[in-house]
Amino acid sequence: MIARLLTAVMTALFVVAATHAAEIAFDEPGLPESGILVIPVGSDLTLPETGLAEGDAAYIARALEAAGFSGEAGATTTLYAIGNFERVMLVGTDDLDRAGAETLGGHLINLSRDEEEAVHLVWPDTLTADHALSTALGAGLGGYRFDRYLSDASDYEPELRVHLSDPDGVEAAFNANQAAIIEATAFARDMINAPGNEVYPEVFVERTRAAFDGERNVNIRVLDVAAMQALGMGAILGVGQGSSRPPRLLIVEYTGGDSGDAPLAFVGKGVTFDTGGISIKDNSGMWRMKYDLAGASASVAAVLALARRDAAVNAIAVAPLVENMPSGTAQRPGDVVTTMSGQTIEIFSTDAEGRLILSDAVRYAQDEYNPSLMIDIATLTGSVRVALGREYAGLFSRHDEVAQRLLDAGEETGEILWRLPLDPSYADDIASPIADIRNTGGDGAGAGIGAQVIATFVDEDRPWAHIDMAGVGWAFSSTPTTPEGGVGWGVRLFDAIARQEEARD
Numbered sequence: 001m002i003a004r005l006l007t008a009v010m011t012a013l014f015v016v017a018a019t020h021a022a023e024i025a026f027d028e029p030g031l032p033e034s035g036i037l038v039i040p041v042g043s044d045l046t047l048p049e050t051g052l053a054e055g056d057a058a059y060i061a062r063a064l065e066a067a068g069f070s071g072e073a074g075a076t077t078t079l080y081a082i083g084n085f086e087r088v089m090l091v092g093t094d095d096l097d098r099a100g101a102e103t104l105g106g107h108l109i110n111l112s113r114d115e116e117e118a119v120h121l122v123w124p125d126t127l128t129a130d131h132a133l134s135t136a137l138g139a140g141l142g143g144y145r146f147d148r149y150l151s152d153a154s155d156y157e158p159e160l161r162v163h164l165s166d167p168d169g170v171e172a173a174f175n176a177n178q179a180a181i182i183e184a185t186a187f188a189r190d191m192i193n194a195p196g197n198e199v200y201p202e203v204f205v206e207r208t209r210a211a212f213d214g215e216r217n218v219n220i221r222v223l224d225v226a227a228m229q230a231l232g233m234g235a236i237l238g239v240g241q242g243s244s245r246p247p248r249l250l251i252v253e254y255t256g257g258d259s260g261d262a263p264l265a266f267v268g269k270g271v272t273f274d275t276g277g278i279s280i281k282d283n284s285g286m287w288r289m290k291y292d293l294a295g296a297s298a299s300v301a302a303v304l305a306l307a308r309r310d311a312a313v314n315a316i317a318v319a320p321l322v323e324n325m326p327s328g329t330a331q332r333p334g335d336v337v338t339t340m341s342g343q344t345i346e347i348f349s350t351d352a353e354g355r356l357i358l359s360d361a362v363r364y365a366q367d368e369y370n371p372s373l374m375i376d377i378a379t380l381t382g383s384v385r386v387a388l389g390r391e392y393a394g395l396f397s398r399h400d401e402v403a404q405r406l407l408d409a410g411e412e413t414g415e416i417l418w419r420l421p422l423d424p425s426y427a428d429d430i431a432s433p434i435a436d437i438r439n440t441g442g443d444g445a446g447a448g449i450g451a452q453v454i455a456t457f458v459d460e461d462r463p464w465a466h467i468d469m470a471g472v473g474w475a476f477s478s479t480p481t482t483p484e485g486g487v488g489w490g491v492r493l494f495d496a497i498a499r500q501e502e503a504r505d
């Protein structure tokens with residue numbers, strides 16, 4: 001009892017001490033007293049109205065000319081000691097698009113962090129408010145740090161202040177939309193970056209409860225081992241049985257839409273650590289398998305974003321949570337498990353565990369919620385990274401309209417997808433002589449065979465897609481908007497799917 005209480009208190013402390021958020025604010029035009037001044041300029045080298053003295057503005061224009069400043073989005077030049085500013089940065093605006101604006105925001109928030117000074121961005125009326133919001137989003141995403149284990153972490157909170165003519169309107173839009181994405185992405189990144197000794201199934205549940213605390217229209221349900229046994233979820237239980245940390249099935253229901261409207265369902269793989277089980281992985285890179293809960297994190301975080309922005313939609317996150325460990329109680333290669341659907345699976349490799357836990361989870365989501373669209377998301381296979389690399393996630397669906405909807409959402413958000421086939425031959429690859437299917441097999445399309453296993457548990461006429469995010473979920477090096485580590489990939493994609501749904505009615 002005392003131990004449980006202590007765990008609860010520790011969990012609460014960690015939540016409070018989580019991540020350093022960046023401060024993003026919107027101000028009236030007009031120069032601040034100090035800080036770093038950032039001025040957008042295009043290739044015509046015409047400075048926007050900044051409030052700098054005429055002579056200073058003329059000097060900047062001349063300096064840009066002399067430096068051969070291109071004015072292209074992504075170009076930057078820094079000048080020193082102008083007016084009260086030790087540092088003035090000029091940033092290009094030609095062909096600035098959404099992605100470029102996000103990158104700009106990421107650069108600026110990192111500049112603020114490095115210099116420990118607020119960055120003031122003068123936003124000219126010639127640039128859209130939408131791009132100001134994208135810049136702010138990029139700053140919020142790029143301001144994230146996972147530093148709670150660093151005893152010398154800086155407590156400086158980086159600050160971006162955007163000066164524009166309608167600060168209140170833009171701030172309201174930011175708070176209603178981008179702020180939710182930033183916070184939800186930070187939640188997902190925290191879950192992914194946290195090591196396996198910190199986050200295991202019960203902790204994932206606790207953190208989820210804490211994150212949703214106070215949100216309206218939310219109901220959280222948790223199935224424990226006994227509840228899963230009663231439902232016959234032999235696949236989740238089989239993977240979970242090797243760990244001293246018991247599995248859970250977490251369900252977050254969000255009802256911001258009309259009552260009775262079928263929900264969107266986001267079903268995410270939540271392996272809090274994947275050793276491979278008895279089919280144990282070799283040690284090179286095994287530590288990174290703490291990110292094997294990235295799908296569950298994306299699902300839950302997406303619904304968190306919807307709740308935070310009061311989206312007018314119904315949605316659920318379903319997250320099977322397990323730790324895949326080898327032990328005296330672990331499942332063996334050759335074992336046969338019976339899933340919730342009644343279909344049986346022969347375990348070929350205990351390391352192909354994601355498709356096992358998803359088999360029960362997609363079935364549960366389908367039968368219990370009859371979703372209008374079900375998307376499962378998982379760090380399912382190493383082979384998807386071989387096929388598609390680090391930019392594209394793999395997309396599988398039986399339905400062209402469903403696939404197109406997801407591809408569109410990917411283009412819109414920059415979380416891009418590439419569709420791969422669900423070829424009928426994959427079913428032959430996973431045929432078993434003693435059970436309905438095997439959990440792996442064949443020698444070819446690893447990602448497709450994984451998708452095929454999951455597909456076995458979804459009725460053919462249901463709108464369903466599978467996303468293999470193993471290639472995109474972890475950043476091997478930082479970018480302006482993503483520090484090295486957990487990307488929080490999928491939150492924006494799912495938010496865009498929800499926006500499509502909201503636009504429909």
Ligand code: BES
Pocket residue numbers: 274276292349351352353354379380381382383440446470471
């Ligand atoms: N979590 C892994 C997938 C993975 C592997 C993600 C490497 C990122 C990098 C998954 O559970 C797994 O182990 N998949 C196996 C499947 C195989 C046993 C059929 C794989 O991809 O090797």
Ligand code: MN
Pocket residue numbers: 274276350351352353354
């Ligand atoms: Mn595995």
Ligand code: ZN
Pocket residue numbers: 271274292351353354379380
């Ligand atoms: Zn895995």
